[in-house]
Amino acid sequence: MEGTVFTPSLQGIKNVKSESGVILTKPFLEVCKHILPVLDKFGSAMSIVKNDIGGNITRLETKYASDPSKYEQLHSMVKVEISSKTAKSSSSCTNGLLWLTRTMDFLVALFHNLVQHPDWQMSQACSDAYSKTLKKWHGWLASSSFSVAIKLAPDRKKFMEIISGSGDINADIEKFCATFSPLLAENHRFLASVGMDDLKAS
Numbered sequence: 001m002e003g004t005v006f007t008p009s010l011q012g013i014k015n016v017k018s019e020s021g022v023i024l025t026k027p028f029l030e031v032c033k034h035i036l037p038v039l040d041k042f043g044s045a046m047s048i049v050k051n052d053i054g055g056n057i058t059r060l061e062t063k064y065a066s067d068p069s070k071y072e073q074l075h076s077m078v079k080v081e082i083s084s085k086t087a088k089s090s091s092s093c094t095n096g097l098l099w100l101t102r103t104m105d106f107l108v109a110l111f112h113n114l115v116q117h118p119d120w121q122m123s124q125a126c127s128d129a130y131s132k133t134l135k136k137w138h139g140w141l142a143s144s145s146f147s148v149a150i151k152l153a154p155d156r157k158k159f160m161e162i163i164s165g166s167g168d169i170n171a172d173i174e175k176f177c178a179t180f181s182p183l184l185a186e187n188h189r190f191l192a193s194v195g196m197d198d199l200k201a202s
Helices: 007-013 025-040 043-066 076-083 093-116 122-132 140-150 156-164 169-193
Strands: none
Touching: 007 025, 007 169, 025 043, 025 093, 043 076, 043 093, 043 140, 076 093, 093 122, 093 169, 122 140, 122 156, 156 169
16 A cells, blocks of 8 residues: 555545635545545444435535536535525534534544553544544433443554554644544534534434
């Protein structure tokens, strides 16, 4: 593998914003997609997260494909749903973007933990990231499923070896967290501005 599993994402992040500084739909979703192979390396521990991300990407991609010029900017989907009063629906693109952003927050926190706390076991890195990000938005059922899944997390050393490829994995993780986090924060700021950043899971 040329570089690390983060190499495609790091390349993609460069294209996420337009010249005027707006987040573009297709490049943003591509970066999220590039993270899915990283989750495969976690095995069954991350299957819930992977399915969640994949489902939300598909929802947003389908909407984008229905009118690429109308939905070229990521936040335009939300604006359309706000004006048609469909944003709060569980199947809305607003909901999809919110949960995609939250799940990506979790992964950024997890990857950050793996670099910052080399002495932590994988399960501790996962639990800490979960409590800082997704936990407050999850109901009892989702939290329970997550706790069970985390117990299946792979051995940390083995995992880091698998995702390293031929590159400097710690440097790539730090770069990914530093460049992707501001995009997620921008999504949250926008969602908060339209009153959609605090929806909880049932």
